[in-house]
Amino acid sequence: MVQVAVNGKAQSIRRSVRKEGQVFTVGLGSDVKTGEPVTVSYTYRVLVQQHGHVLHLDLAQPTKDFRAELWYGDCGIRYMNVLDYLSAPRQPRYTQHPASDPSPSVEVAYEGWTFPKGGVAFVWVLEREMQTVTSRQK
Template structure:
């Protein structure tokens, strides 16, 4: 299943370089997680069709700071790949900036869960998950961010062709909090679930 993620937030960068790693080794993943917020790590268990080293499996598409695109470098190794972004001088001024990062990845539909963690104190946080080209029928959101006011969850209308769900929090969020998406596919729904139009015609 192809998943596109757009992540936007306001923060004061604590390092001049941001890294986005996708790895298949659990020990390496645990080690890289200690390097937050400089490194964001995505774990991809080695399964058929899922190779953490391949650009088709995970790719950082864009990172902007206050709307300015930042150059992206990619490197690979035996257990995965890393995208490195050297932030420009204005981003390293010690003042709050608006960061937007977009990446895509793949995940088995039968895994039924994606989790995104907040790496550092963050304000004005939003996360958009696009699952248009999938067989996902229902998707639920749970979070541990506990902001005040509560996070706002919006879904694209059924009448539009795309399927996007967004989570937005305006207040400050603490590290290690996060959001989980869990889903059911079309063939997993109870057979008794039918569109209202079909049910109505049978009743008549």
């Protein structure tokens, strides 16, 4: 967990490690009143297996105004694909800057409510894998 904000205000993060995994705790801040809706945004880094080629983000509860953005510059990715399985009445909005862009990224956003058990998967192909395929075809 790199950053957490509540209603746009950065909050401190407390991390504790247990045998089963990690727990991150964040307070809502003193400005939040009981029963008042809040917006929570967070950024985290994750290491994925190099041969895994997929990153899954699952929504376990109803989520309003979902947004996921993945930057993949300087890591050897040739092409990034996004698979959404968001449970919602409309299609999400996609924004993509290709690997050839100075700051390659892909974003999936959905304005409004999504249902639980939905999510997004990012799937990619590495540059060196494309070179291997090209070499085999010769």
